[in-house]
Amino acid sequence: MQPTATLRLTRHPDGVATTATPSLGWRVDTDAPGWIQAWAELADGTGAVHRLAGPDAVAVDWPFAPLAPGERRTLTARAASSTGGETGWSAPLEVRAGFLAAGAWEAAFVGLADPDRVAQPALLRHAFELPEAPVEAVLYASAIGAHATSINGARTDDRVLAPGWSAYDKRIQLDSTDVTALLRPGANAIGVALAGAWRTEGYGFFGRPQRVYGEQPSYAAQLWMRFADGTERTVATGPEWLARGDGPITDSSIYAGETVDLRLAVDGWDEPGIATDGWTPVAVEEVALTPEPRLAPPVRVTEELAVVEVITTPSGATVLDFGQNLVGRVRATVDGPAGTVITLRHAEVLEHGEMGMRPLRAAVQTDTFTLAGTGAEVLEPEFTFHGFRYVEVTGWPGELDPAAFTARVLHSDMARTARFASSHPLVNRLHENVVWGMRGNFLSIPTDCPQRDERLGWTGDIQVFSPTAATLHDCDAFLADWLVDLAREQEAHDGVVPMVVPDALRGHARPAAAWGDAATVVPWELYRRYGDREVLADQLPSMRAWADVLLAQAGESRLWEGSMQFGDWLDPDAPADQPGAAKVSRDIVATAYVARSARIVSQAAAVLGDDATAAAYARHADEVAAAFRAAYVTPAGRMMSDAPTAYALAIGFDLVTDPESRDALGARLAERVRATRYRISTGFVGTPLILGALAATGHADAAARLLLQTDCPSWLYPVTLGATTIWERWDSMLPDGSINPGEMTSFNHYALGAVADWLHRSLAGLSLATPGGTRLTIAPTPVAGFDHASSTQETPLGTASSAWRRDGDEVVVEAVVPPNATATVVLPWGGAPVEVGSGAHAFRGTLPAPAAPAGPYSLATPLAAIADDPDAFAVLMATLRGFSEGYAAGFAARTSWTEGSALQDVLFGVPPHTLEELDAALAAV
Incomplete structure (x- = not known):
């Protein structure tokens, strides 16, 4: 097989660069074993060719002259191995600079001049003439709210809720789209459907939501065109644009849903040549910020699901079951009389056969459509999304045909990068639940839940989940974009990271361990997974600022004690109305994170070559770890809080490194886990760490028992009740089919799904030993309850996999290492680690199946x-x-x-x- 190379922009898989010097990466496909790159060449179509010696192929710095605003270049790459195998030039990668020059933004933000209600949806339009079709045209579009833009009656793109949510008072996002094919000589028109979305939503709890960004949406765009003779022209939003507020979308809200009256449709509203009766001049909003290119991938419809069952509830309601708790909306096709009102109400679960609406709190999740009576009509909201599996339908004319309905799945369009399989069907379903939970909550920003009156960027959730997220999907650009908002919100609070980003709650920002640590953990995990040094360079000031806040809180004692903390949030033993009342001391959690964040800042600074900063924060981390051991770890190997999370922190954060002490802590952790009969006894902080802490100290058997428990609380308890996403509480649904009585109950929260990281890294045994995966670790952990397990991951260098299966008293381990990578294989039956190069490898060794527990048992049995x-x-x-x-x-x-x-x-x-x-x-x- 002739080796081939594939080139990509590291953070910009669509080829649209948001910076002048985007980093590059490439992979080589070849069946030649042990392929290691000796050199690579990169060309940018201008005649410049850059030769790079050595194996670097992950997040390589841009080697060419910087891209000019709007510039296009065609890149190719080729590589050769140390043994002489050489690829041809790769397929061309078209790169377009999706940013404007400084001072080139001239568009005004415009909207309805005289809205008659808060958050009023609007239609905007502007007509213009062109002497000829341009040879190149790019639309730069933004909104404070959400827009759908058309040119000459055709949508400019397939983005949903564009441009997404950001900290509107600190950053407004901008999309750029090639629209050359939509323009024509003569009359042209731009049409915009506009709604408030996140801008006009009210945020807050206890029935007192507040609009913090504004009461009306606004839109800004400029269309740049270049013609055959080299001349250029820009059409931009301004006071000459027209608007109307009486279109078919009469009300739109993220939380409430959308109301649509199809009788109010305006024919040809986004096409040239229509009469402008009913249109009035727009109002111009004074906006101090210049929109910035959005780095995150757009929200798109990525999948469609059919109805799996039509249910008639005990009360007689008609409910559609789509078989999967998802985030998105429903599309329906119907033919009915004019004036017919059809209502779709969305819920995640049924409670005793009826729609379970109480967990939504003040959210409504209801879409209402009034038919125009013009034949087959398509019903689908435009500017909202719902978290649901079940949809109650009322007002449907005639007999309901389930084939008329489709659930359209929405999330930021990240490529999936990991697959897991095992012999245990419940664990396989658990893994898919994690994937679905991540998809639904990675919608523009990483949210805590997608259904109730919240949907906020809680920092604690993404902090604990980021290692799992970076494995399951290519979320580098998505999270790097969110971190920009985090840093800017943090600047407004003297280094303190708000609990939610964007900071829509606008309360007093106070440091909270495990929540604000998203500032350090998330960029570090992106670097570890993708080799993305750029995110470290961008975020290091934010990372340092947060670590400095923590060190100041710890003071001379180096212990962070006595302050408000969330602690080990949602410990299953905490009362339903006191989710922060965990067994582990909040001071232990807080001090552990001081050490963790200081250590990460040291490591990040070292990567960037800042040796002085690296040394300073390493010293801080060592001091905090020493204080932690002195205050919270007894000489006998017990934690002062004798709770599983305390042990998991000490082991998982390497706060205790002495082998004898670690073994003692691990043994006590295993005892504590068995004392609960292998039911979960940890919350947000301990749950992502506990399986790894057990396995790292020689108690993988206890980790497996904890994983495979089906009694509540456990990871598999929701699976046995039919869950298709990860729940917020271990018992969000009680065994009798009742919803947890707590005020805070969600059936789609990804945080506790951090267990998927252990499934890939430890059970199946595949992890990246160096940033970007130039070196892998293959270390499977066969445990009782499994006959096989495998992980397949798309790394920056290519496809890698680790799999094991039992064959009598033997275990077969199979590994695939991508070209330009090496791996250390740690075999479960012992012996020295094996170093291998790229290609497929298989190993077989004796490892008797774990003995099943056996009696005799009696009343005297322990x-x-x-x-x-x-x-x-x-x-x-x-x-x-x-x-x-x-x-x-x-x-x-x-x-x-x-x-x-x-x-x-x-x-x-x-x-x-x-x-x-x-x-x-x-x-x-």
């Missing part, structure tokens, strides 16, 4: 042994339920399943005949 054997536990619970359902439930919930207590020691109040029955049943296991 509780720990009962917890370790699902069959023994099942017999115990069946017998106790025969005695009393209430007693059995309470016993399972309150018992600490430890080695030091025998079963008979804790069966208080159980009558002798039940004890005799239980003893006999246990003996028969």
Whole structure:
């Protein structure tokens, strides 16, 4: 096979660069084993050719003259291996500079001059003449709100809710689109549908939402054109544009939904040559900011789902089930009389057969359509989105045909980069739930939930989830874009990172551990995954500012204690109305993150060559870690808060590095996990770390038991109840089918889905050992409950995979390493690590299947042994339920399943005949 090269812009897979010097990356496809690049050449179509010695092919600095605003270049690349194999020149990569020159922005922000209500949707238009069609034309469009732009009746792009949400008072985003094919000689027209979206939404809780950005949307754009003779012309928004507020979208809201009256459709509104009766001059809004190119990929419709079932609820309502909790909206086709009103109401779950609307709080998630009666009409909202699986339909004319409905999935259009498979169907479904949760909540910004009256960029959620996110999808540009807003919001608060970004809540910003640490963790994870040094360079001032805030909070003691913290949020043992009341001390969580962020700043500075900063923050991190050990770790290897999250932090953040102490902490963590009978006992902070901490200290068996638990609270409990996304609470749905009574309950929150990182990195055994994946680690962990597991990932250098399967008493490990990468293979049966180059590799070794727990069991058996054997536990619970359902439930919930207590020691109040029955049943296991 002749080697081939594929070139791409690192952060700009669509080829539209937002900077003059975008970084480049390329991959080589070849079946030659051990392929390592000796040199590469890059050409930009101007005659310039740059030769690069060595293997670098990930996030390589732009080697050519900087792009001029609007400039287009055609790039190609080729590479050769150290053994002489050489690729031809790659397919051309068309690169366009999607930014304007300084001072070139001349468009005004315009909107309705005399709106008659808050957040009034509008139609805008402008007609103009061209002597000839341009040979090149680019539309630069922005909105404070959301727009859909057309030229001569055709949409300019397939973006949804463009340009997306940003910190509108600090940054307004701009899209650039090649529209050459839409323009023609003579009359032309630009038409814009405009709605408030995030700008005009009210944010806040307790029934007191506040509009913080404005009451009306506005739009700005300029159309640049170049003609055959080299002349240029720009058409820009200004006071001569026209608007009307009586179009078919009569109301539009992110939270409430959209109201559409198709009888109000304006024929030809976005085409040239129409009469302008009913159109009035626009109002110009004074906006101090100049729009900036959006780095994140746009929101698009990426998938469509059909109805899987039509349900008639106990109350008689008609409900469509799309089989998957998703984020998006419904498209329906209908033929009915004029004036017919059709209402679509959206919910994530059913509660006792009816639409579960209470978790939405003040959100409504309802779209209403009034038919024009013109034959087959398409119903779909334009400027809203919903989190839903179920849709209640009212007002449908005639018999409802489920084929008339399609659920259209929306999210920022990131390429999926990882697949996981195993022999355990529930774990496979869990992984897909994580993927769906990420897709739905990565919509313009990383949100906490997509359905209720919130949908905010909570920093804590993305901080804990960012390693998983960077594995599952190519989210480099998406999160780098969001980090720009984070840094700007942070500047307004003297280094403190607001709890949500954009800072729509506008409360007093105060430092919160694990939340504000998104400032350091997220850019570091992007660098680790994508080799993106640019994000470190861009964010280092923000990273340092946050670390300095934390170090100031810790003071001379180097312990951050006594302040307001979210702590290990949503610890399952916390009361429903006190989600921050975790078992672990908030001071332990806070101090651990001081060390974590200081260490990351040191590492980032070292990557960027800032040795003085690297040394200073390494010293700070060492001091905090030492103070942490002195204050919170006992000489016997216990944490002062004897809770799983405390141990997971000490181990996972390398706050304790002495091998003997780490082993002691790991052993105690395994005991604490078994004491809960392998049910989850951690919240936001501990959950992403606990499986890794167990496995790293030799307790992968306990990690597997924790992963495979199906009783509540556990990762698989929601799966057994049919969940198709990750829930906010471990028990968002109770076993009896009731929704958790807490005021804060979501069925699509990605944070607890951080477990997927462990599935790929540890269970299947594939991780990137160096930034960008030039070196991989293949280290699978075969554990009881699995016969095989695999991870396949698209790294910057190509496809990599790690897979293992049992074959009797042997295990087969298979690995694929992409060209220009190497891997260290750590085999589960021991021995020295194996170094391999690119290509496919297979290994076979003896590893007997884990022994299943076995009796004999009796009333004298330690509780720990009962917890370790699902069959023994099942017999115990069946017998106790025969005695009393209430007693059995309470016993399972309150018992600490430890080695030091025998079963008979804790069966208080159980009558002798039940004890005799239980003893006999246990003996028969």
